[in-house]
Amino acid sequence: MLPNLRGLRIQLLFWIILPLILVVIGVSTVGIYTHQVSMRNLVRERDGELARVAAGLVSERLNEHVRLLETLVETGASPLPSLPEFDGGLALLDAQGNIVTANPSPETWAARADLWRPWLEKLCQGKSPICSAPINDPVGGQRALLIGVPAADGRALIGLASFAHLGLPDLISNLGTGQREVTYLVDDQGLIIYHPDPAQEGRDVSDYTGIAQLVQGEQGAAFHNEPGDEEVVIGYAPVPPAEWGLVVQEPWADAVAPLMRVSEWTPVILLLTTVIALLVIFFGARYIIHPLQELDRRAARVAWGDFGAVQQPVGGVQEIETLRRTLNQMAGQIESYRTALRDYLAAVTLAQEEERRRLARELHDDTTQTLIALMHRVEMCEKATGDSVRLAGRLNEVRELAIGALESVRRLVHDLRPIYLEDMGLLPALDMLAGDMSQSTGAPPIKLNVAGTPRRLPPDVELAVYRIVQEALSNVVRHAGATTAQVRLEFGGEGLTLTVEDDGVGFAVPDTPHTLARDGHFGLMGMRERALRFGGHLSLRSQPGAGTTVVVHLPYPPDSQGNMA
Structure with a gap:
């Protein structure tokens, strides 16, 4: 029996198949565990990012309405216009809560006084806009938001925009990626102020993991376990300028169940992946690595001035050929730039020599000749010292020549440096x-x-x-x-x-x-x-x-x- 243990089949099983099985089992176990950890991080990051993006969309819509109110305050529009963005109307209030002017009517806004009076003083005395929690408009009978900005003289301009006009119901309901995923809004006390299920509104979720951070203005995602309930993933993000936040909640089982079924096939997938990986390595080395190495050697030759080194194909996949063509085009452009620079330097040198010749010619033909004539006139003045009339004429000629020489020198200096x-x-x-x-x-x-x-x-x-x-x-x-x-x-x-x-x-x-x-x-x-x-x-x-x-x-x-x- 001992000789059989040394047979080729036993040796293959003992040294290859058995280790491979152990490796596959170990890798599968580690893979499942790693997959669980990775999936938790991935789902947490996804729901956190989804909450951040959704909060950004809601915030942008609110800021558009805030900017519109600030524009009305800056322009001092009177009477207040009817704006489609504020389908519930606009009202200008003083610090005592009196309605200065309103649209559609002061009576309409008086009927809403219980909604805007609680935060009017804060709005009038502050410098920042305020967005209310979702409210039920007693006039229009619809869900809406009150948005206000401070105005001059302690006044405030507020407007009412319905949820339907803001598009918040559609935006929130379309965010979900799973069947049981839900998005809702909470206030700064951790109370649900808007939920697709109206029965959930007013529920206190301040003890949920992450809600305390949301109240502090932070964003992120966390896992939460309700006693006797399933684990949920919570993504949260604040919604400035409102003092509330947006929460995306999804059961962990819904997010991980489809992918966990895939993990059961990890050993088979791993084996197939190994075979495919070996094939990929073989073809990758032949059609990617070797051509890239050759292209790298040719690019090094370009760096030394051999601009034709990348003109011939190196083989490999189409992307490498595209890269070679791009390098060839860049090499041609560099060569053209170098030629242009050489021509430009030659032209600059020629222009400098031409300028020097021009200056020498002007100094010789104009200034030098003028100075020679000036010397002759001085000699003539010396000979005419006994004749005052002739002396005056010669001196006048000397002055004219000196003026001409001065102007010539000034012209040359101006050409060299604009004084x-x-x-x-x-x-x-x-x-x-x-x-x-x-x-x-x-x-x-x-x-x-x-x-x-x-x-x-x-x-x-x-x-x-x-x-x-x-x-x-x-x-x-x-x-x-x-x-x-x-x-x-x-x-x-x-x-x-x-x-x-x-x-x-x-x-x-x-x-x-x-x-x-x-x-x-x-x-x-x-x-x-x-x-x-x-x-x-x-x-x-x-x-x-x-x-x-x-x-x-x-x-x-x-x-x-x-x-x-």
Whole structure:
């Protein structure tokens, strides 16, 4: 018999089947217990979230009515209008309980005095709106709510909205997810004030688990056991601005019974799941893990500048191929951005060299020649010291040459750094810039409009705005062929909005910003970079023959001043 114990079948049973059975039994036992714990947490969280969402819906409807009353108080509407939101009418009361004005009539509201008098003093003296508990309207004979807000001079504006109009019965009755799940409202004393079963109204549930927390304004869910009764799950949440809360109650057996029947099949399901899991692991490794690893290696090559590394498919499921295509598209965009940046830097360098050559040319052809002529005139003055008339004429020539040289130097300095911007601020500098640009050959009349309350900005931000306007107006003069142009600055509450528009020939706006450099719009790209540097953005609106509008929005920096200095 001992040799039989060493047989292959016995060994398979002893070392594989028996351990597997023990593992399945252990896993099943642990699974059922874990399932019970998880289900309790899941159902508690679900009912707590359901109560929170439902309370939020009810609160939103109440707040809509509160906001409507506050609007009437702010506007001082008189007489009070008939509003569909308050189908029971409106009433304006003073602190002594006298009806100042009412809709539909003071008599109607006088018949309801026993309902609103108990909390009138609290409403008149307070600053917060008040919502009553559900009441039976003695006039309309229907369930309703009284909603009130404080008004001026110690008065109060109250309105009556029926439950049917608020939609609360339908909302509460449609919340249940089980056959015996019920939703009801409780007041701050733990008394049921509304229940789908009217016989339950007035019942004291303050000893229920979670109701004490609800009265304190908290939300959540808990399990409650009634003596001699079944265990129930209670989800609760407050309903501001009312001083009551919403409760979702469900028997625990109803929530867990269908799922517990599934737990009985846990061993079989576990076995099938193990087989399926092995198959999933095999196919996952072949069609997901290996392709992702290959895609990761190729993405690393992209990081080193090989932008064509992700052009070829890596296999695997469709989602991985979609990811590869997205990476390929991003790599192409990065390459385009790098090319555009390289072109932009080249254009900036070229522009700097051109500006240096222009300054050197102007200094040589204008200022230097003027200074040479000035020296000649001084020598001539020295020779004409005996002739006062000739000396006066030479000195006048010297003065004119000095004035011309000074203006030339000022012009060069202004091109390098707008002095008026530092001395007088942004608006005067832009006004002078618009005036100077209007005098250029082929330039249209340029208007400067300002909206809002002007304020000083940090020097680097004002310089950026000045340069953006300067470049935009330069484009108008050189390319637009416009008859009119205007610059508009709007100082809003959160930032500055700059608009430069003309009625010129316009152009086709590129689809993406990085194509600006490719199409030769280096000035627009520079304007966009200046805006991005200070957290702003630039947008273009243009069509051939329809003019061009450049809009730049810059948020106010924290150190900007409140008004114009």
